[in-house]
Amino acid sequence: MPDHVQPDPDADGAAEIRIPDVSDGLIDRSVYTDPALYRVELQRIFARAWNFMCHETQIPNAGDYFINYIGEDQVIVVRGEDGTVHVLMNTCRHRGNALCRAELGNTKAFVCSYHGWTYGLDGKLIGIPGKADFYRDRIDQADWGLVPAARVDHYKGFYFATLDPQAPSLFDYLGDVGRVGMESMLAYGDVVVLDGVQKNVIDCNWKIAVDNLFDWYHVKVSHNSASRVGFLNQAAMMPMTQMVMLGELGHAIGGPMVTREEQAKIDALSDEERLAIDRLPDAERPKVAPTLRRPLRSTATKAAMGPVGVRASGHPNIFPNLWISTRGMQMSLRLPRGPAATEIWWFTVMPKSFTPEQRRAAKKFIIHSFGPAGLLEQDDGENWSQSTMAGRGVASRRYPHNMQMAMGQDEVMVDATGQKAIETRVNEHAQRWTYRCWAEWLRARDWPELMQTRSPSPTGRV
Ligand code: FES
Ligand SMILES: [Fe+2]
Incomplete structure (x- = not known):
């Protein structure tokens, strides 16, 4: 079986392409449309990064599998007989056929539908039809196993x-900011990720879908209809009290924050009191809870998130493309499908401690928020699509996108624990940070060079 995939740092002409300078907050439209740049993104970002695969509760038993992607490489995430989780390229080593066609399931082995080569749960080739008769026993099975990911781990x-x-x-890789983001899903303790990942394709560049998750500027306008029917509480968005955390390698969190005063009131509550408030219906909570609809984090989560991170109530993005949303109860992957197409996946993250009533309410809220039938992403998708398409014209592509809001006008505050954050109003700090790190990923030939040249998490004026 091959050791692992061997990315070639110069594949796809990475050395020759022009990576636009994004340091002035002006984004050249080619970053959304250039097919050559897109190929390099697959190579130098997706093939290099840690990509989210699935949650342990999606594959609890031996033989359980879930199909996902690393860039455009389709992979099978499967639990082996001994409980180990393997990530294997979903492509037969004979003629490349996709081995597994279902999105999830349970199996004892993977049998290719073309000529019948059969692979074990660990990717080893365990059967070749006609091995003696047709291959005359002149093939070494050990050399033709499925290609595994270089490394698999979990947080x-x-x-x-x-x-x-x-x-x-x-x-x-996650660093302080990425870990705060992951912890935001654990506010109520252990979780289960429900079956039924919602999937749809939007004809936009994947980065436009990513930078939008930090964008609290569009909410009042794009989602006006959701607000008018009473689904969104615009006051709760608090565009004037925002926090941004910028993490190395491109992780970031941006959006509303819990103020210090509010946090002090929350800290005065016991875990039991917090739980009782969390169990109130949405309409009731704002009357008693100082943070309106946001989850009141448990003592354990507070410790893991740190004194600054616990007040970040906005949207984390785990670079490059994992968005954690909706009070930590939805996760979204923005999977690249060419420069002008993005497959959007929505996972539902349900706290194990929720009562049946809380579960029902959470599911209802989730289905109405994001996903193909949600009120919010339909508004967004149309805008992202038009923003991408308008980069194709020979004249329009000469005019960069403006991402300069609040540039040079805010200060990074450093807590005694070392955690850093910008406390401000609506801004575009996290968007600029995302593109700055994106450019660094593309310029670096390999991991050692990226680790040497990456920007440190900023301090001072930003
Ligand atoms: S392509 Fe899979 S067995 Fe031939
Ligand atoms: Fe939106």
């Missing part, structure tokens, strides 16, 4: 994989 049950053996550990 508190959330599995990730990387194709690059030089990648840092998942823990280090």
Whole structure:
């Protein structure tokens, strides 16, 4: 079986392409449309990064599998006989056929539908029809197993994989800000990720879908209809009290914050009191809870998130494309499908401690929020699509996108614990940070070079 995938740093002409300068907050439209740049993104971002695969509760038993992607490489995430989670390229080593066609399920082995080569749960080739008669026994099965990811690891049950053996550990990759983001899903303790990932394709560049998750400027306008029918509480968005955390390698959190005063009131509550408030219906909570509809984090989560992170109530993005949303109860992957198409996946993250009533209410809220039938992403998708398409014209592509809001006008505050955040109003700091890190990923030939040249998490004026 091959050791792992071997990314070629110069594949796809990476050395020759022009990576636009984004440091002035002006984004050249080619970043959304250039097919050559897109190929390099697949190579130098997706094949290099730790990519989210699935949660442990989606594949609890031996033989359980879930299909996902690393860039455009389709992979099978499968639990082996001994409980180990494997991530294997979903492509037969004979003629490349996709082995597994179902999105999830349970199996004893993977049998290719073309000529019948059969692979075990660990990817080993365990059967070749006609091995003696047709191959005359002149094939070494051990050489033709499925190609595994270089490394697989999990953060508190959330599995990730990387194709690059030089990648840092998942823990280090996430860093402080990425870990705060992951912890935001654990506000109520252990979770289960429900079956039924919602999937749809939007004809936009994947980065437009990513940078929008930090964008609290569009909410009042794009989602006006959701507000008018009473689904969105615009006052609760608090555009004037926002927090941004910028993490190394491109992770970031941006959006509303819990103020210090509010946090002090929450800290005065016991876990039992917090739980009682969390169990109130949405309409009731704002009357008693100082943070309106946001989850009141448990003592354990508070400790893991740190004194600053616990007040970040906005949207985390785990670079490159994992968005954690909806009070930590939805996760979305923005999967690239060419420069002008993005497949959007929505996972539902349900706290195990929720009562049946809370579950029902959470599911209803989730289905109405994001996903193909949600009120919010339909508004967004149309805008992202038009923003992408308008980069194709020979005249329009000469005019960059403006991402300069609040540039040079805010200060990074450093807590005594070392956690950093910008406390401000609506801004575009996290968007600019995302593109700055994106450019660094593209310029670096490999992990050692990226680790040497990446920007440190900013301090001072930003
Ligand atoms: S392509 Fe899979 S067995 Fe031939
Ligand atoms: Fe939106």
